[in-house]
Amino acid sequence: MTLLPEKLLTGYRNFMAHRYANETMRYKQLADQGQTPETLVVACCDSRSAPEIIFDTAPGEIFVVRNVANLVPPYAPDGEYHATSAALEFAVQSLKVKNIVVLGHGRCGGIKAALDTESQPLSPGDFIGKWMSLVGPAAEAVSANALMTPFERQTALERISIRYSLNNLRSFPCIDILEKKGRLSLHGAWFDISTGELWIMNPETGDFLRPDPEEVGAATLE
Structure with a gap:
């Protein structure tokens, strides 16, 4: 056996x-x-984008919740089962993390499914379809842009979804209050599997910047 x-x-x-x-x-x-991690990372369950490897962290340094396409649903205290929301609640209220990072990545299967209007459910429950409907309006808008290539559309939605998740994080009262008090910082990042590059979202403009790996903290637009 x-x-x-x-x-x-x-x-x-x-x-x-x-x-x-x-x-x-x-x-x-x-x-x-x-454990006393200072950072919560919301990451995709894709086997190619493990945050502990990307950020080279030691045991206990980051608290990680992973789901399809690294999405954060809006605040919904409806008595249903909410795994991602439960992890957020624990990280913020119990562990008292100081940072939340939404980490997206290139070639995301969930984002590809959201853009594929002709795809069929993988099972009668269509759990992925329901989950990816969180970014449905953006997926429809991006899919309708005939001037973009399929690769450009996917990259665009991968990054837009990160902004969606950051907005949804702020729908949680405890997160919104702590951020406004300066006790919690929200960040967005996108990892390119093929090149290893990490793009960081500018919180003021929403643009994704590529920092120089040799100069931590320095970032310039491509």
């Missing part, structure tokens, strides 16, 4: 022999004292 795929077991053995061995005390401290 196979308890886990061999690839995962091999990876775990490597983790114990190297990373855990080198950071044993850190893991023990996290276990004893709990």
Whole structure:
């Protein structure tokens, strides 16, 4: 009987022999004292865009919630099940994070599905279709632009959806209040899988800037 795929077991053995061995005390401290991350990252569940790898973080440094297309739904205290909203509530109210980053990425399957008006549901529940309807109006507008190539339309909606999510974050009363008090900062970023480039959203203009990897904090328009 196979308890886990061999690839995962091999990876775990490597983790114990190297990373855990080198950071044993850190893991023990996290276990004893709990986590105190300063940043929450809302990321896509795409296997190619793991925020812990992109930002090269140590255990306990960032709190991550991942879903299809890194979307944040609007505030809806309706008694239903809201996984992303629950994670936001815990990160902001319990962990008291100081930053929230919405991290999008290129070649996102969820965004591609939102733009494909002829796509069929993957199951009778059409969970992805319902979820991606959060950016439905933007998807329709972008899809209607015949002057853009399919790649340009996808990149545009990937970035627009980040702005949508940031607006939805501000619909949560606790987030809106803390941001206005200067105790919480919201950020948007877009990761290009093919080049490794990270584009950061200018909070004033909404434009995405590409920082020089050799100069942290410096950013210029392409």
